Amino acid sequence: MSTLTTVGGKFYIVCVLLTQFLVVALEFSPAGPEFMAMATNDTEYTPAGHSSTAFTTVESDGKLFLVAMYYVKYRDRMASKILVLKLDLLKRAKVEVMSTLGERSFFLAASSEFGASVRAKQVGLKENCIYFLKPDEKGLYVYDLGRGTTTIYNPGPDLEDDVTPELLVTPW
Numbered sequence: 001m002s003t004l005t006t007v008g009g010k011f012y013i014v015c016v017l018l019t020q021f022l023v024v025a026l027e028f029s030p031a032g033p034e035f036m037a038m039a040t041n042d043t044e045y046t047p048a049g050h051s052s053t054a055f056t057t058v059e060s061d062g063k064l065f066l067v068a069m070y071y072v073k074y075r076d077r078m079a080s081k082i083l084v085l086k087l088d089l090l091k092r093a094k095v096e097v098m099s100t101l102g103e104r105s106f107f108l109a110a111s112s113e114f115g116a117s118v119r120a121k122q123v124g125l126k127e128n129c130i131y132f133l134k135p136d137e138k139g140l141y142v143y144d145l146g147r148g149t150t151t152i153y154n155p156g157p158d159l160e161d162d163v164t165p166e167l168l169v170t171p172w
């Protein structure tokens with residue numbers, strides 16, 4: 001699986017391999033496109049007993065993050081563990097597990113591997129949380145990174161249960 005995002009004027013594709021992350025940077029210049037590949041030396045992050053992982057890339061304050069959702073079974077509805085991994089692009093994509101997002105919160109889309117970072121208080125959200133949608137569900141999930149808990153919000157009976165809301169972000 002790979003995801004695409006942009007950080008500092010470069011495009012990054014993050015491929016999740018069995019025991020490492022491969023980060024490919026693409027920069028456009030007058031001489032033509034330039035590619036640079038970086039791999040981590042880190043061992044697999046999937047906790048013991050988990051069979052699948054969903055990753056989403058998020059750019060936040062010029063840094064590249066992966067939100068990893070770990071599932072015990074492939075078709076589980078709820079992730080049993082969620083981690084935020086920071087890729088250090090200057091140190092050849094060294095991975096650091098984040099314990100806080102600080103004043104920020106992340107939004108993750110349901111039907112793609114797209115994520116956005118916001119200053120939580122500016123938009124009326126709780127800091128240090130990951131807000132996410134799931135395909136074929138109408139609920140809004142909120143994972144509190146500090147507490148390690150997930151809350152689901154039901155928008156009410158007016159929406160059908162199998163609706164997949166989509167995340168749209170506009171610059172402000």
